[in-house]
Amino acid sequence: MKKFYKAVLLLTFCFFICLDCVCAVSDNVVENDTLSVDCQVGELCSDTIEVSSDNYYIDNNVVNSSDINFTDDYSSNVVKKSKSTVKTSITAKDITKYFQDGTSVKAYLKNSNGKVLSGKKITVTYSGKTYSRTTDSKGCVSWDVKKGPGTYSVKFSFKASGYKSSSKTAKVTVKAMPTTLTANNLAFTYGDTNNKLKATLKDKKGKVLVNKTIVFNFSGKKYNKKTDSKGVAILTITAKPKTYPTTISFTNANYVTSKKTITVTVKSIPTSLTVNDLTCNYGEDNSYLYATLKDTKNNKFLNGQTITFKINDKSINVVSDNNGRAKIKIDEKPGIYNVIVSFAKSPYASISKKINVNVISFHPTVNYDGGFYNKSYLNLSLNVNNAKLIKYSLNNDSWSQSNKSVSFILTNGIYDLYYSNGNGSIYHEHYLIDNKCPVVWSNFGSDLYDSSIIVNLSSWDNLDGNPKIYYSLDESNFKLYEHLLNISRTTSLKFYSIDFNGHKSETKTCNYIFEKIGNLNSGKGFTTIQSAIDDSNTHNGDIIKISEGLYNEPLTVNKFVTLMGINATLTSMNPSRPVIGITGGGSNSVIYGFKIKDSEHGVVIYHADNVSVINNQFINVVKSIEMDDDKNTLVAYNSIDSDKFLNFMSGVAIRKSDNLMIFNNNISLNSDTGAGGIVVSNSTSNNISIVNNRITNKNNLNGIGLYVICSNLNIDSNNVSNFNTGLYVVSSNSNVTHNEFKNNGHGVFLRVSVNNTYAFNNIHDYIMWFCFRYISFIL
Secondary structure: OOHHHHHHHHHHHHHHHHHOOOOOOOOOOOOOOOOOOOOOOOOOOEEEEEEOOOOOOOOOOOOOOOEEEEEEEEEOOOOEEEEEEEEEEEEEEEEEOOOOOOOOEEEEEEOOOEEEEOOOOOEEEEOOEEEEEEOOOOEEEEEOOOOOOOOEEEEEOOOOOOOOOEEEEEEEEEEEEEEEEEEEOOEEOOOOOOEEEEEEEEEEEOOEOOEEEEEEOOEEEEEEOOOOOEEEEEEEOOOEEEEEEEEEEEOOOOOEEEEEEEEEEEOOOOEEEEOEEEEEEOOOOOOEEEEEEEEEOOOOOOOOOOOEEEOOOEEEEOOOOOOOOEEEOOOOOOEEEEEEEEEEEOEEEEEEEEEEEEEEOOOOEEEEOOOOEOOEEEEEEEEEEOOEEEEEEOOOOEEEOOOOOOEEEOEEEEEEEEEEEEOOOEEEEEEEEEOOEEEEEOOOOEOOOOOOEEEEEEEEOOOOOOOOOEEEEOOOEEEOOOOEEOOOEEEEEEEEEEEOOOEEOOOOOEEEEOOOEHHHHHHEEEEEEHHHHOOOOOOEEEEEEEEEEEEEEEEEEOEEEEEEEEHHHHHHHHOOOOOOEEHHHHHHOOEEEEEEEEEHHHHHEEEEEOOOEEEOEEEEEEEEEEEEEEOOOOOOOOEEEOOOOOOOEEEEOOOOOOEEEEEEEEEEEOOOOOOOOEEEEEOEOOOEEEOOEEEOOOOOOEEEEEEEEEEEEEEOOOEEEEEOOEEEEEEOOEEEEEEEEEEEOOEEEEEEEEOOOOOOOOOOOOOOOOOOOOOOOOO
């Protein structure tokens, strides 16, 4: 019975296998039997083998296939053999597209025979998320990357029962979509309704771009407008008449920027101005000139608008009435006048008319009405016009008469003119001629002070007997000066005066400085001279004043300043530094009124021009004044002396100098054979004048009074005494005149003298010897 059931089961199984086109073999196998199954690629084959013993062994020798799995079921003692997977492949190409141009990346699913697999679920991995898509009849799925410009990865994956998994990653490059902006020039008259500026935005394919922001750069401002369903953005223009260059642009990260420049012309509303020539009598009350203004576009009169009448160099503005009409009264003197009537106000078109006004009179007139004239004089004419006679009186003097026009020249002053035609009214004109400003001053000027002062401000004017004075303390608001000012601390005072004609004087500044050192221009006080020079508020041309006292500091003058000493004594304990060193930045500086003593070097001028050293005392200074590579230097009215013996003492030492003037100095040395009163040691120096100096040596017959080695010298009216040599010369083209040389070992020593002139000199000493190439002189 058991065998019967088995036979029935086997027959049934074989029947279904045949129906499904699946190859099967008999399962009645015995030990060591071989089962053969013929399976084609892509087909599913199965067979069931029933064994009767618990101990079995199956040799799964499968020919031409590695994809067959064998399983056994211990519970039923059945060994199952099945083919379970099919090979698959996905293909997808990298693409490049424009942003949102509709281009998709496509992937195709096929089996290993190249047969498309439709209706299969494909997993799409994009931007960190997964999506499911089903293959179409061509085994294809699509994916549209809608993100902006960039490079993106799209992965397609397939996994299903009975199929071997497969995947493919495609690269999608998105580029910015090119765009075009279309806009035309716009022109309209102000107030019209066709004032819409339109711009149309499209992409590369001509598709309109909706809800995009278009920027209109109009009249210096930017306006953002969205495109409508037709890709059109609109800007309504309400600006005043003018031509406006306008830039329209579209900028978006997903699109290529596009720009368009056009012109918007807003035209003015056209106008008309009606005005006619006028002839009138002088002095008549009804002498009016009328003008009518109209808007010709809307055909209406313009009321409340300003119309300008320009007559006799005077402009009169009149507002038009409800009928667009404006008028002026003609008060001009007799004569013919060109009158310009004009209107100019946006949004209306400007317009002007030129007409003539003829004023006729039977009375004399003046060319200038009475009043104030800011002039040095006034040419006044009294015109006869159509009158037969002029009677006149100036400043109530006797009356005169004439049948012709009369002229007067009124200079600064006050005048009254009376005149008539001899029969009618007497006219009066009052004239004030004044172009002079008042003068204002203080009893104390800018200076250094050590105790409080009472400041009195005064002013004078040629016509105003009491001009007003206004003042300010330390930059405060100006106020009327009414009483004396008590100043007891450093203060900056500013003041000016105004006369009754409104003439204002210049504003004066007085800086009262309660310190020993002060900048008279900036008004600041200081404790050291160098800090005053270096101060940021010390500018070129400033005056720094130093009061009495001893100042032990070497100075560097690197600005254009005037250093003014009032019994101030300067010294430097550093022998390598001069008391005052003037560099190139100190050009144009002045050193005045100092006592410089007990130092190695006094004043040194180096690479500076236009420096003046005036009225200083040098006491016990080895080298008082030195200069090198300077121009236009002045050394004058200085005193150089020593109450003790100094080796190699010199008064003025010049290395290289051009256009130098040494004038009226008193040089008294106390030194040995190395002494030199005035020494020019560089032959390239040029154009040096040494005039009216007194040069002596207390240590008799030592050194040289004047030692000059250069050309183009002028040595005149000097007194040189008590030296070994009074004058030592190596020079050409020079003049030595009116000098006195006395008590010198050698009066004049001519080492080299070419084309020089020596005239009117007084030499008390015997000239020991000299040598020369060419010499001409008078002793």
